[in-house]
Amino acid sequence: MQLPKQVQIKEVGPRDGLQNEMTFIPTEEKIRLVNRLSETGLNYIEVTSFVHPKWIPQLADAVEVLKEIKRHDDITYAALVPNSKGLERALDAGVDEVSVFMSASEGHNKSNINKSIDETFPVLKEVVDGALAAGKTVRGYISTVISCPYDGYTKPEQVVYVAEKLFEMGISEISLGDTIGVGVPTQVDALLQEMLSFYKAEQLAMHFHDTRGTALANVMTSLSHGITKFDSAIGGLGGCPYAKGASGNVATEDLLYLLHEMGIETGVNLKKIQQTALSIEGIIGKKLSSKLAAIARGEEQSCRIS
């Protein structure tokens, strides 16, 4: 098996995770979570989102959180920014890297951003221009790269179309999201074959949701294509707020177990991540869906097999 020796984990739990929780997590708990994550060896944490609080009230305290976390020099603290207004707040709060986002499919982009794909580009360009002018790097998210809840399967060429526009703006990396967690390795393979005929593996990150249990299989396929950057969320946070128990992002601890057992270095301490995951269960008021959180809870099994 041909696998990379090192992988970078992009922790998105505080943003992609907490924005999908039913309850508003108190600001001081969010800060505590990010501070704990900063002690685990992660070098990239997506802290929050500057989407208008009307849309994501869960992260209405974005400025406060980003300002009050304890910064480590070797960690990039990133945030989602939807428009120029959001950029202003993000820069004021001292964001290290700005993430812009849109979908590869019209239906989801319309539902999520209320604009067509082509109408979205100018809005994002304004953000990217502003961020670059302020000396920040910019990351791009493309959602629904495998399938869209409204339009069905997404053609890889459609992902390339959006990626090309984003790279032209000057972003440094694109995260490809299987937003609804339906993807399987053959689809990831087809997508990456297409993308890697235009871009280098270092320009791409993969963002899998484990809704149907296929996330780690999809990670394997991505690794075999030389992908070395993966988004994940501590505890597998990010389930739908309206669906108790539905799993969200691939759990950081499950991803770490897979990578470390295969001898791939991440620099992240699995035990500390497991402990941090368990520490937030009480705060979010539900049991996390991740397997390695269950094991840390002492639910490990080595039962009879006869």
Added chain:
Amino acid sequence: MQLPKQVQIKEVGPRDGLQNEMTFIPTEEKIRLVNRLSETGLNYIEVTSFVHPKWIPQLADAVEVLKEIKRHDDITYAALVPNSKGLERALDAGVDEVSVFMSASEGHNKSNINKSIDETFPVLKEVVDGALAAGKTVRGYISTVISCPYDGYTKPEQVVYVAEKLFEMGISEISLGDTIGVGVPTQVDALLQEMLSFYKAEQLAMHFHDTRGTALANVMTSLSHGITKFDSAIGGLGGCPYAKGASGNVATEDLLYLLHEMGIETGVNLKKIQQTALSIEGIIGKKLSSKLAAIARGEEQSCRIS
């Protein structure tokens, strides 16, 4: 990606699943479960185990269940048989195929069977001889093929050593079990490279537990080696009775989703499997851990990603 066109699912839920449930499932519920499974398109169901009820009281009704299920001509109804006494009961109950079992590691074999590996062979040979004489086919399980809770990592050569003895006895197929669910694709790859230098892919089945979320990734690696037979348990049954929420065998419905989405045929109806899984939640008194059961429960998510 090179993948097989067809895969056979060996449903082990009624045996490997229910033997690990805390509560005794009433006999009529077990019969109902197997009867429902017989309507899903499965052509192989491991119904029960003839291990002495002292060791597995959950399956003390093995004879009754096997006798009273409604048989379909195109389905193989198998059962686990530990010794000659068990074989007698299994044959009396009309078993179609006999499964013998042992571990690749001394520690687990000793703990599970109370014999050394070499002491186990004669006991199994007696069962295999008897089953073959009765015109039955015999399947062999080798447990702890990746790692053992007592001895640590298992060397692939040790698995070959046990497999060779079993094949010499006249068994037709070996199921390789990652019993404690610790395996990752690189380990599965190493094991299969070794095994496939001696045996054909058709002689092997893979038996993964999803304790650490790696089962489907391991299935992918197995498929890439041409493996076309996989054990799985409806609902992901088979968690440890002493560990609430710990996941067991890879769930049949999760495996089916992966295979079908990649265009691999199984002949099994995913929807019927999902419905059957939900129908047993009330009976076993807990929420199943499988992802596709959660989706069937209506917990599917297609939430905001901005």
